[in-house]
Amino acid sequence: MAQVIQASELTLHDVKEKFNLQQVDDEQFFREWQDNLPEVTDGEKQWLDRVKADFISISEYALHEEVVKMVVLAPLLSLAGFFRYPFHPDAEVQVAAKDEEEIVRGKIDVLVLKQQLWVAVVEAKNKQFSVDKALPQALFYMLKNPHPSQPTFGLATNGSHFMFIKLMRQDTPQYGLSDEFTLRRRGNELYQVLAVLKRWQQTTIAGNAISQTTNLSYH
Template sequence: MTQTVAITEAIATLKDAETRFGLIRIESEHFFTEWFEGLPEITEAEKTSLDVLRRRYLYHRGEGDLLEGTVMLLVVSPLLALAGFYDPPFKIQAESSVELVLDDGEEVLRGRIDVLVLQNQFWVVVLESKKTTLSAWSAVPQALAYLMANPHPNKPVFGMVTNGDDVLFIKLTQADTPQYDLSRVFALFTSKRELYKILQVLKRITFAIAS
């Protein structure tokens, strides 16, 4: 009898994700170049918009922990808009259901992804800001499970995990052996330059999946 399990319950650690899906982390500079190489320049107008975004976030964050929906409104949605994800040829799906059937056919992993962009090639996982004690790393195992549900395994997929304070990018490929790697953590509290870099990475990923 097939058993349905929530992704958040079944995949709690990186070891869980790697074991269940046969994932291997590739710590090579040549695998995930999109987060540090060939980053596009951003305009002064974009920098001004990012400065406003950061001030708003820090203002609201100063009142205490932020719920997931507030992080989406203050950080994720403005960033996706600036990066061009709301414009052609991209399509947005919010809170999309994800279902992943394991090879043995006896277990189905089910969950909901916060934002799904363009043919399942870019996924966003948003945490509540109260989870900053674990940083964005705490959502990486579940994000990897969502990326493995990509119905186009011949294409690389990218993910962004954020709790507002921190942003982390992921790249995963499924050709032959499933492989993945992570960017460094970008911290919004550190400086304005961190937010500029996040937008540059997002723009670089839009180019990678649209070309």
């Protein structure tokens, strides 16, 4: 009988070994978090300033994952346009990978769809962990994207720190990472996070990357 493994238990080494996945450090591999970003309006900045202030306030207490998701992720996805037509949210989506020896299973908490295409995946966990803890699970979900010929994009966040991911599955699967954004610095780096999400939303609607997937893993 095949052994069942939860996606949340995977290490980065596990994912690399199981899927022959390689990290690419060349900054030219992943320009989509830096180039041609849309403007973040003054109104959006004011809203994101409130999001940051709210998170800093509630972070003094022990936080349930759903509270962090409501305070930080929901405003970001809303401002980026992922809750409006042609996108719509789904929830409790099961993902699995099987071979003769084991089955890896995971649950996606929020899935935003454009027709039958994956656009955003949110996996909610605990704000006390580094975003590095979210990376293996995020990559596992991204590898299960049903459109392997197109690049897959993701965001790993614990509510206060954010890191974008790009995955290419042609030939040898490869991934690259953005710089890490944080609410713990002066200013508000949610502006940059929103700009990247807005670019991916606009690109998807324009049809320039029809099978593009955004996987947001919140660990």
